[in-house]
Amino acid sequence: MSxxxxxxxxxxxxxxxxxxxxxxxxxxxxxCGRPICPDCMRxxxxxxxxxECVREGNAGTRxxxxxxxxxxxxxxxxxxxxxxxxxxxxxxxLVRATNGLxxxxxxxxxxxxSSDGYAPALHLQGVxxxxxxxxxxxxxxxxxxxxxxxxMIGLWIFGSxxxxxxxxxxxxxxxxxxxxxxxxxxxxxxxPLVVALxxxxxxFGLFGAAFVVLLKQHRDIxxxxxxxxxxxxxxxxxxxxxxxxxIGGLLAGFAAGAxxxxxxxxxxxxxxxxxIGALVGLSVILVALRTAALTA
Numbered sequence: 001m002s003x004x005x006x007x008x009x010x011x012x013x014x015x016x017x018x019x020x021x022x023x024x025x026x027x028x029x030x031x032c033g034r035p036i037c038p039d040c041m042r043x044x045x046x047x048x049x050x051x052e053c054v055r056e057g058n059a060g061t062r063x064x065x066x067x068x069x070x071x072x073x074x075x076x077x078x079x080x081x082x083x084x085x086x087x088x089x090x091x092x093x094l095v096r097a098t099n100g101l102x103x104x105x106x107x108x109x110x111x112x113x114s115s116d117g118y119a120p121a122l123h124l125q126g127v128x129x130x131x132x133x134x135x136x137x138x139x140x141x142x143x144x145x146x147x148x149x150x151x152m153i154g155l156w157i158f159g160s161x162x163x164x165x166x167x168x169x170x171x172x173x174x175x176x177x178x179x180x181x182x183x184x185x186x187x188x189x190x191x192p193l194v195v196a197l198x199x200x201x202x203x204f205g206l207f208g209a210a211f212v213v214l215l216k217q218h219r220d221i222x223x224x225x226x227x228x229x230x231x232x233x234x235x236x237x238x239x240x241x242x243x244x245x246x247i248g249g250l251l252a253g254f255a256a257g258a259x260x261x262x263x264x265x266x267x268x269x270x271x272x273x274x275x276i277g278a279l280v281g282l283s284v285i286l287v288a289l290r291t292a293a294l295t296a
Contacts, residue, residue, distance in 0.1 A: 081159035111138035114192040128294040139179035158206035178205020185248025201249030208253025216261040
């Protein structure tokens, strides 16, 4: 039986993989014709392709998306929503394990607009005294089991829907921004000595965005309106609830949802960035004005 052809000098003239020069191969890429070894073969509809041709082909393929910009195909698991729920639950357990709302961890995380009215011995730092991070960390902080349970149910229902419709990055920006606006509303309108916490502002933001998205899709919103009305009723009738966060988050959700849902396809990303940037910028201005008023 004859072997591979030999050159006059005795070396093999068999082709070698263009990426692994020490490997002989008799398989070529169906697109560019370069020899490829088994490690470089990529199954194609006809024959095999090399890694470079596969990358070039994928770069020229348009990704299928929903009308709102979410990616179709692949995993349908709402990864961001699951991660947000996990963070909320983890912080809830940490607060419960560190002396609850009286612990040092909770004092750093919950929103305290101003600590000037508290006894110095409590060692509280309010937003007006520079604890601006509380405007975000308070939205991930809960203490009562019923409180976190209701918020996480709302986050799962509306978050799962919006994450798939908007895409992960728009959805995450929506969640964080509406939570921030809800906290800013508390800072502006609530008693400066109030203590505010919970993801309600973000959840109401998801409420508002879902409302706009469903309208855009011409879907029935009757059940959503009933649920929203019930939640608003509770917000204004239960004394311990910070209705300011609910209203702030809801209005921000309406605004961001409208920008996401009605943006022209060609300018979807730019419109989304401008909308989120405007809400964050307005929040920064309002916080600066309120801080100046509280510390004057």
